[in-house]
Amino acid sequence: MVAFTFALLATTISVASKTSAADTPDLTLPPGAVYVDPLKYNVLGANYTEWRTNNSLVGFNPTHTTSPFIQVFDPSFLDITGSDATIRVVASHPGFAVAHEAPIYVPDLNVVFFASNAGGTLGYSGWYNNSVVSMINLTEVDTALAANPGGVHVSIQTLNLSDTVQMVNGGTGPFKGNLLFVTSGRALLPPSVVLVNPSPPFNTTVLLDNFYGRQFNSLNDVKILPGTDIIYFTDPSYGWLNGFRPEPMLPSQVYRFDPSTGQVQVVADQFVNPNGIAFTPDGKTAFVTDTGSGGGFLGTNQTLPATIYQYDVDPVTQSFANRRVFAYSDSGIPDGIQLDTNGNVYSGCGEGIHVWNPQGTLIGKFFINSTTPELMFTKSGLLIFDEQWIYLANIKAQGIDLSA
Numbered sequence: 001m002v003a004f005t006f007a008l009l010a011t012t013i014s015v016a017s018k019t020s021a022a023d024t025p026d027l028t029l030p031p032g033a034v035y036v037d038p039l040k041y042n043v044l045g046a047n048y049t050e051w052r053t054n055n056s057l058v059g060f061n062p063t064h065t066t067s068p069f070i071q072v073f074d075p076s077f078l079d080i081t082g083s084d085a086t087i088r089v090v091a092s093h094p095g096f097a098v099a100h101e102a103p104i105y106v107p108d109l110n111v112v113f114f115a116s117n118a119g120g121t122l123g124y125s126g127w128y129n130n131s132v133v134s135m136i137n138l139t140e141v142d143t144a145l146a147a148n149p150g151g152v153h154v155s156i157q158t159l160n161l162s163d164t165v166q167m168v169n170g171g172t173g174p175f176k177g178n179l180l181f182v183t184s185g186r187a188l189l190p191p192s193v194v195l196v197n198p199s200p201p202f203n204t205t206v207l208l209d210n211f212y213g214r215q216f217n218s219l220n221d222v223k224i225l226p227g228t229d230i231i232y233f234t235d236p237s238y239g240w241l242n243g244f245r246p247e248p249m250l251p252s253q254v255y256r257f258d259p260s261t262g263q264v265q266v267v268a269d270q271f272v273n274p275n276g277i278a279f280t281p282d283g284k285t286a287f288v289t290d291t292g293s294g295g296g297f298l299g300t301n302q303t304l305p306a307t308i309y310q311y312d313v314d315p316v317t318q319s320f321a322n323r324r325v326f327a328y329s330d331s332g333i334p335d336g337i338q339l340d341t342n343g344n345v346y347s348g349c350g351e352g353i354h355v356w357n358p359q360g361t362l363i364g365k366f367f368i369n370s371t372t373p374e375l376m377f378t379k380s381g382l383l384i385f386d387e388q389w390i391y392l393a394n395i396k397a398q399g400i401d402l403s404a
């Protein structure tokens with residue numbers, strides 16, 4: 001895959017209206033973007049030759065548009081992208097899945113931190129090898145893109161972290177100025193919740209590494225409940241399923257951790273494998289993805305969830321209540337999950353970033369044509385993590401404040 005840019009001219013197309021000509025909007029699409037009107041594709045017919053048989057990374061691309069591109073399913077997606085958004089490569093490490101998950105944006109430094117693939121393909125980590133945490137500097141990205149608008153490859157700097165940090169898989173914050181990571185652990189080294197100084201010497205403090213003396217399975221993702229200092233994290237069995245942790249000894253569930261009192265409790269269960277977690281900015285609603293369909297050495301099982309569940313956060317107990325389906329991903333599994341300031345929900349799926357409006361309607365995708373586990377909003381735009389590549393989409397939407 002190479003750096004990519006679009007034709008500079010925006011395309012204007014007319015959209016057929018369901019009601020009257022007066023409602024017919026003229027959509028000014030970003031360069032290279034495609035409007036896929038669901039009404040045009042509700043019936044594919046017996047002669048259609050491209051039926052998808054599963055949720056693989058071969059996404060629904062009936063217009064055969066070349067990736068990467070912006071795929072619009074509802075005109076409201078253009079409020080998110082703006083009219084001149086492009087998707088460009090900003091950093092890469094071919095042959096190494098350096099940019100997998102755990103993105104943390106530190107606005108004061110204008111730097112994004114992220115972790116390599118723990119136990120997965122091209123991660124070069126496993127029972128015997130740790131994953132690595134790296135960073136890119138968005139000031140460098142902006143400067144480089146100004147000189148080379150087609151795409152750039154800024155340097156990726158690797159952090160030298162303490163050995164107490166094993167297999168970083170989730171991140172958020174800043175939390176009181178620090179990076180807040182969860183680790184999956186490795187071999188018999190315990191999964192943990194850790195703070196890392198975002199500046200040299202990148203020193204570390206472990207906040208939690210057990211549940212009353214029992215090791216967690218392999219912590220995956222973390223968020224802070226907005227307006228509080230309370231930490232929530234997911235604990236699926238991917239360490240075992242990817243061959244770098246012993247057999248799970250706890251159910252796959254979601255925990256609430258109060259670092260001021262040390263109290264840890266379970267707030268949601270009944271998952272196959274809980275993965276990404278996010279909150280609305282008012283802290284009243286939580287989202288947890290269940291990526292059970294992706295089973296590591298068990299392979300893909302399409303009858304298992306690739307589903308985002310939504311919950312009410314109980315105002316008294318702060319546990320999760322009233323689980324309901326928010327969305328099901330048509331491609332891959334919904335891995336990392338983030339919200340923008342208008343309540344739209346973004347998740348890293350099989351062939352790109354899917355975006356649902358607050359009602360759970362899929363309104364568009366950043367179609368990359370390969371698995372993009374995570375995304376992060378920055379001052380420069382939306383960063384998309386595609387293992388060996390990091391893309392930047394210079395969209396209008398902005399992310400919610402994840403710090404505490």
Ligand SMILES: *[C@@H]1O[C@H](CO)[C@@H](O)[C@H](O)[C@H]1NC(C)=O
Binds near residue numbers: 046
């Ligand atoms: C499907 O293809 C056949 C053979 O080309 C053609 O006769 C038929 O009309 C097509 N059906 C539709 C619904 O287009």
Ligand SMILES: *[C@@H]1O[C@H](CO)[C@@H](O)[C@H](O)[C@H]1NC(C)=O
Binds near residue numbers: 051052054
């Ligand atoms: C999934 O579907 C794709 C094409 O849609 C196909 O290439 C692939 O072999 C399928 N995988 C399985 C496990 O069926």
Ligand SMILES: *[C@@H]1O[C@H](CO)[C@@H](O)[C@H](O)[C@H]1NC(C)=O
Binds near residue numbers: 065
């Ligand atoms: C997606 O990637 C596959 C190879 O992995 C390639 O064959 C296909 O043409 C790509 N599709 C698009 C729409 O770019």
Ligand SMILES: *[C@@H]1O[C@H](CO)[C@@H](O)[C@H](O)[C@H]1NC(C)=O
Binds near residue numbers: 123128
């Ligand atoms: C672990 O690292 C060693 C040495 O760098 C390498 O040979 C091996 O392939 C790595 N293991 C995995 C699972 O990538």
Ligand SMILES: *[C@@H]1O[C@H](CO)[C@@H](O)[C@H](O)[C@H]1NC(C)=O
Binds near residue numbers: 109111137138140
């Ligand atoms: C990011 O890059 C800019 C421009 O080179 C530099 O001034 C700044 O110190 C860098 N920030 C960090 C945290 O390295």
Ligand SMILES: *[C@@H]1O[C@H](CO)[C@@H](O)[C@H](O)[C@H]1NC(C)=O
Binds near residue numbers: 157160
């Ligand atoms: C990590 O250590 C390597 C080798 O000692 C060094 O080249 C690199 O600059 C260090 N990274 C940071 C972020 O300090």
Ligand SMILES: *[C@@H]1O[C@H](CO)[C@@H](O)[C@H](O)[C@H]1NC(C)=O
Binds near residue numbers: 178205
């Ligand atoms: C890093 O070390 C400094 C100086 O000892 C300390 O104040 C800070 O709390 C440490 N940060 C972390 C995350 O451990």
Ligand SMILES: *[C@@H]1O[C@H](CO)[C@@H](O)[C@H](O)[C@H]1NC(C)=O
Binds near residue numbers: 301302
């Ligand atoms: C897929 O998951 C379902 C539900 O757990 C299970 O009944 C089925 O045996 C699984 N299929 C395979 C091929 O593992």
